[in-house]
Amino acid sequence: MATRAQPRPRATKSLSKADLLDMYRLMLLSRRLDDKEIQLKGQNKIFFQISGAGHEAVLVAAGKVLRPAYDWFYPYYRDRALCLALGMTPTEMLLSAVGAAEDPNSGGRQMPSHWGQKALNIVSQSSPTGTQLLQAVGCAEARIKYERIDGIAEKPIHDDELVYVSAGDGTTSEGEFWEALNSASNLRLPILFLIEDNGYAISVPVEVQTAGGSVSKLVRNFPALLVEEVDGCDPVASYDVLLRASEYVRQGKGPALVHARVHRPYSHSLSDDERLYRPPKEREEEARTDCLAVFPRRLVSEGFASEAEIEAVKRQVEEDVTVAADMALASPQPEPETALLYVYSPDVDPTSEQFDTEDDPQFAGDPTTMVDLLNACMKDEMARDPRILVFGEDVADVSRHQYLEQVKGKGGVFTVTRGLQRRFGSDRVYNSPLAEANIVGRAIGLATRGLKPVVEIQFFDYIWPAYHQLRNELATLRWRSSNAFSSPVVVRVTYGGYLKGGSTITSCETSSRRYGGARATRSRAPSWSGSPTAGISRVAPFITRRPAPSCLPPFRGSAWCVRAPRSTLTASSERRSAATTPCCSSSTSTSIARRTTRRRIRGRIS
Ligand SMILES: Cc1ncc(C[n+]2csc(CCOP(=O)(O)OP(=O)(O)O)c2C)c(N)n1
Numbered sequence: 001m002a003t004r005a006q007p008r009p010r011a012t013k014s015l016s017k018a019d020l021l022d023m024y025r026l027m028l029l030s031r032r033l034d035d036k037e038i039q040l041k042g043q044n045k046i047f048f049q050i051s052g053a054g055h056e057a058v059l060v061a062a063g064k065v066l067r068p069a070y071d072w073f074y075p076y077y078r079d080r081a082l083c084l085a086l087g088m089t090p091t092e093m094l095l096s097a098v099g100a101a102e103d104p105n106s107g108g109r110q111m112p113s114h115w116g117q118k119a120l121n122i123v124s125q126s127s128p129t130g131t132q133l134l135q136a137v138g139c140a141e142a143r144i145k146y147e148r149i150d151g152i153a154e155k156p157i158h159d160d161e162l163v164y165v166s167a168g169d170g171t172t173s174e175g176e177f178w179e180a181l182n183s184a185s186n187l188r189l190p191i192l193f194l195i196e197d198n199g200y201a202i203s204v205p206v207e208v209q210t211a212g213g214s215v216s217k218l219v220r221n222f223p224a225l226l227v228e229e230v231d232g233c234d235p236v237a238s239y240d241v242l243l244r245a246s247e248y249v250r251q252g253k254g255p256a257l258v259h260a261r262v263h264r265p266y267s268h269s270l271s272d273d274e275r276l277y278r279p280p281k282e283r284e285e286e287a288r289t290d291c292l293a294v295f296p297r298r299l300v301s302e303g304f305a306s307e308a309e310i311e312a313v314k315r316q317v318e319e320d321v322t323v324a325a326d327m328a329l330a331s332p333q334p335e336p337e338t339a340l341l342y343v344y345s346p347d348v349d350p351t352s353e354q355f356d357t358e359d360d361p362q363f364a365g366d367p368t369t370m371v372d373l374l375n376a377c378m379k380d381e382m383a384r385d386p387r388i389l390v391f392g393e394d395v396a397d398v399s400r401h402q403y404l405e406q407v408k409g410k411g412g413v414f415t416v417t418r419g420l421q422r423r424f425g426s427d428r429v430y431n432s433p434l435a436e437a438n439i440v441g442r443a444i445g446l447a448t449r450g451l452k453p454v455v456e457i458q459f460f461d462y463i464w465p466a467y468h469q470l471r472n473e474l475a476t477l478r479w480r481s482s483n484a485f486s487s488p489v490v491v492r493v494t495y496g497g498y499l500k501g502g503s504t505i506t507s508c509e510t511s512s513r514r515y516g517g518a519r520a521t522r523s524r525a526p527s528w529s530g531s532p533t534a535g536i537s538r539v540a541p542f543i544t545r546r547p548a549p550s551c552l553p554p555f556r557g558s559a560w561c562v563r564a565p566r567s568t569l570t571a572s573s574e575r576r577s578a579a580t581t582p583c584c585s586s587s588t589s590t591s592i593a594r595r596t597t598r599r600r601i602r603g604r605i606s
């Protein structure tokens with residue numbers, strides 16, 4: 001654990017009276033918006049409610065410390081007060097609650113409190129707890145990549161930007177939390193983790209989740225990670241700690257984790273009744289120390305505000321919430337025919353002539369293997385677009401790149417990526433930890449920032465830890481954000497083939513259904529020849545490199561899974577003849593890949 005640098009002035013000295021009163025206003029606004037939603041739910045005008053109650057103080061402090069549209073944000077569902085402090089309006093929040101077409105979070109597509117707003121750099125959040133953490137790591141990594149990779153014309157980064165990501169105490173039990181901390185610490189990434197510990201994950205108390213009951217105690221040995229604990233019900237103490245943590249991160253010293261103890265005065269959500277598992281005494285104690293009760297009293301007693309000023313804030317907040325609710329309730333719902341918009345990019349059609357690049361290919365040379373074709377394809381594309389990154393398990397030639405001149409290089413367990421690191425450098429071709437969710441989650445974060453990850457999952461059998469990231473995150477990002485965000489990622493994975501055991505248990509058919517069924521994920525498994533696979537591999541990053549008017553990655557959909565049967569990844573004809581898994585070759589995209597292959601690849605092999 002890193003130690004604190006210089007002692008800094010207490011936050012009370014740098015927060016003006018106006019700042020403090022504004023913090024109170026934002027805290028109250030957040031609480032009253034929750035109360036309004038609860039009222040609307042009671043009237044059946046909205047369908048679900050999950051509140052940020054009890055978390056407001058630390059979140060308003062975070063909003064005061066961090067910079068909207070400069071830093072990047074992966075807030076979880078309790079972060080209403082943060083989003084308000086960053087600039088999301090009460091009306092925009094209630095548009096989300098009523099599921100209105102104008103909702104800037106998702107166009108009315110997601111549940112309320114799934115925050116996302118492009119203009120503020122709040123990346124659209126989905127429902128699984130914990131997936132946001134690895135994406136935030138990838139997002140933070142993007143700044144480092146842009147700084148180090150030459151030849152990228154536009155680098156959409158700021159010098160000392162950071163990435164904020166938050167989660168609850170229960171979510172720290174997810175493996176992805178630990179994978180995220182491991183990579184953030186190892187790579188010294190500019191990321192601020194805020195753990196909002198309200199003592200419960202629905203009904204499960206923290207001592208069941210966390211060995212010893214304190215996550216910050218457990219993480220203190222991560223190198224370069226600054227760890228702080230704070231009373232998250234005290235906005236001033238929270239501001240002080242978050243300011244210190246954010247400066248540590250901005251100075252490039254490494255990531256920081258702030259463990260804030262907060263309250264949960266309402267039940268987990270309106271679908272939960274905490275009286276079933278929390279005794280009255282515990283709930284009364286929380287109510288007594290509620291930040292919305294304590295902070296205004298403190299402002300008055302310490303001379304920062306008069307009673308009249310507090311009352312004026314309350315009146316203003318009531319009025320703002322009423323106006324916002326009226327506007328949201330009057331706002332139309334999305335038209336039914338818009339439901340399928342943005343499953344794929346509206347701007348790019350990979351079946352179009354745009355992707356036919358050679359009208360009259362001249363074929364020459366000897367047939368070669370799928371491995372060589374994939375390798376050649378990636379070399380071409382990486383030379384063409386410096387934003388393409390290749391990473392995964394064992395894909396580098398040699399992680400200790402000082403050995404590059406002494407060894408031939410590994411380049412993948414099937415040598416598909418051999419020589420890429422040597423040619424394009426260790427910032428563009430590198431090994432990941434042995435953690436599949438880590439690979440895909442980080443890829444999503446990198447791609448959200450405009451980089452073009454082409455990642456390898458080493459064996460299909462072991463793709464499942466990444467399933468959340470593939471199915472619930474990557475495949476839904478464009479749709480669920482109503483086209484505000486997308487994440488053009490190519491996932492290449494090997495399956496089937498000549499070995500008995502694990503790798504043949506997962507059949508091609510099963511895998512195709514799993515990923516083919518995930519909307520927006522184009523899943524292809526050409527098994528009978530190398531050229532279609534190389535063609536698809538080329539089409540995918542080829543598509544990703546075309547700029548869209550929105551400057552978003554214009555990938556049609558979000559992801560391509562290119563699965564290459566293991567046996568066809570070998571040069572041996574004996575092994576090649578063992579490739580027996582026929583599958584999904586009849587779709588439009590596969591035939592396009594074939595046509596593209598003919599035009600762009602076969603010229604090399606026959
Ligand atoms: C991966 C996953 N598992 C389960 C759930 C259902 N779920 C939603 S919130 C929640 C509890 C989260 O607790 P915590 O992280 O402490 O956050 P809190 O709600 O207490 O702020 C659960 C189990 C989910 N959304 N995602």
Ligand SMILES: [Mg+2]
Nearest residue numbers: 168169200201
């Ligand atoms: Mg909790």
